[in-house]
Amino acid sequence: MDSENYKECQSMQRPPLFEANCFIYWKNQFETYVKFKDIDLWHIIVYGDYKPTIKNKDTGNKQVKDNKINLFVQKYEEFVIFNDETIDWAFARFNTIITSLKALDEFFSSHNHVKKFLGALPTKWRPKVTAIEESKDLSTLPLDELIGNLKVYEVVLEKDSEASKVKKEKYKSLALKAKKVSSDEKESCSGSDEEYATAEVLKKSGQKESKPIKTPMSSETKLTRDEDGDSVDNTKYRGMIGSLFYLTASRPNIMFSVCLCARFQEDHKPSHLEAVKRISRYVKGTTHLELWYPKGTRVETIVYVDSDHAGDYVDHKSTSGVCTFMGCCLTSWFSKKQTALTMFTTKAEYVSPEKASKQALWIKQALVDYDIKLDDIPVFCDNKGAIDLSKNPVLHSRTKHIEIQHHFLRNNVQKGNISIVTVSSEDNIADILTKPLKREPFNLLRLGPGLMEPNT
Template sequence: MFLAYASYMGFMVYQMDVKSAFLYGQIEEEVYVCQPLGFEDPDHPDKVLIRGKIDQTLFIKRQKGHILLVQIYVDDIIFGSTKKELCDEFEKLMKDKFQMSSMGELTFFLGLQVQQKKKGIFISQDKYVHEILRKYNYTDVKSASTLTDLEKPLVQDGDAADVDEHLYRSMIGSLMYLTASRPDIMFAVCACARFQVSPKTSHLLAVKRIFRYLKGKPSLGLWYSKDSPLELVAYTDSDYAGATQDRKSTTGGCQFLGNRLISWQCKKQTVVATSTTEAEYVAAASCCGQVLWIQNQLLDYGYNFMNTVIYIDNNSTICIIENPVQHSKTKHIEIRHHFIRDCNAKKLIQIAKIDTEQNVADLLTKGFDAGRF
């Protein structure tokens, strides 16, 4: 979200790192992130950064129509501003007060490669892809055009031979880390992750296919265009009873700022849905929760995106959400999923119909053939 905003505003993002000596140092003084009660300085209200209400690692400073954003993860700091002087002031202040090393323009952060260009920002993990291909000896294998074998769905496969569970879990863990920038592999990785307790040869073959796909597509990533408008939209979808071992459905959802993908979900539902509509409704409620979180997060950036459009490809689900009368046919749906109706009534969200072919969240709920993929 930070990088999506930076690409829209067109400012450069910089990085600083705390020197290790500071991590082991003892701090005798009390440390404040805002002016303590009784010590406010009315003449200098902008002396300190304001902490984000939702994201506690985000700090904001506004000054004469400009904004400085600082995102912190342990000892890594990235920051950017609509006014270059604010960045320079912040960097100088941090270096004066603490042992900091300036790393210039942001190029690598928490395993993500970041390329800042005039037309936008590109986020990828291709160096990491080459690392794991080398680690598991897949640098010379034949590549695959898709991630899943549609003719052989994953099942418990109790009669098949066991495989090394430590190797299997290690491979799954490596791929899970890669889903931070690769939503295209999300469904396949999550499907394979369900068999980590006692993996069989068929499950290992499925994981190997993901590595073969990565061999052919190592450099894909997320492109955040500068020209795209800043508007929040979301897509939600669900399969029906796709998990063969317990017949639960899979929720898929993704959220965009303009055409910038900032969040995506692929998760097996906790309930066994008794209809396609129920599975879609549960997925829509999950997507709604994520949208509300993003809306509140964006308030810190100074944007109000209430009445966000959520696209759904199931008419029955839309009818249940928009009709305030409790349908007799929805008694079996858990009450906690009905909060989406309340959000719709309060105009925090709005529901829109979309054709399945255009619903990008479909990618997060099932395997595709080469043409559709």
């Protein structure tokens, strides 16, 4: 017979070749055979000298049979399939136990065989086991059919494993290549991801040697489409925006400026590029600032909201800003242009608390899983008209232009889930997310989210 047709211990129709790599199989077969023929002989092999007790022939035969049954029942109950074991090899071991029990007139039902084999499979087979249990009737499922299904899935696992190895090798190769390029350029990329992103921003914008600036955007900046301006390299501009967006995950003080510049990625001009370079110069001068998260803070949710009515100079839509705190720790923030054009300040200010209330209620519900129950969550807003509208249960003519979906806020105020609280514009932390500010109010509001020097 051609030995290439027999892979290592993987043939279910015929036993594997009597070779060193199949030692475990033949060892188990030899042990099973000797125990089946003469249990006393097995004791002599294992323990050396063994003196069997002289018994009546019939009694001795029955005792030997009972010992054999107990031995194979124990093997049946303790049967486990190993991670690196194929289905063919595992079934060969399992079938040997079943056959030995049948020879001793000890039978288990086919239903028990199916459940036992499924339960013996390793953890990586759990999805397949669950699928079989849900789609098949285990009480009538033949063992041969089960083995066939498992062998098909085994091929899928092998392909996934090979694909995963190829993917890992590919990523490893790319990582080594990136490391080599970085070494060739003599760029110092050590430190945190944020430091690396900051270095990338300064590199792409060409501001490494520039002088730092105190605010990310001038309060007099009015970005428009600038149709008369010359076009700018798309790749460079979008690369700078992408790197700055990464920094907004830990720097709420540049969120508004970056989002505003990102609106012109499709058709940007020199004026937009200069605005991005100014943000880069501000980032260079504020690398020492970090978000402060003190220990032992109380678990209570507070939300600040603000809106800049018709602040966009292109389509005159409003910009919403939301800051959410857990105690004194800033947990989430966003600056986003509203989708609809609002004719009145009240509507623009009313939409922002509505968006904030959804996030606040989600946090409130999530904390219930940790046995933390909050009372009404305060939402701080600086617009009296929006606050009055949230508390007014009557829909009159002045509110007909507001979509019904935004009255979600008023419904939850009436239910006591949230409460709208007045705050002055000077103390509204979310103001930093809706418009460019002058230096003094900007630096003051920057402290609100907890952006400060580590040793302060």
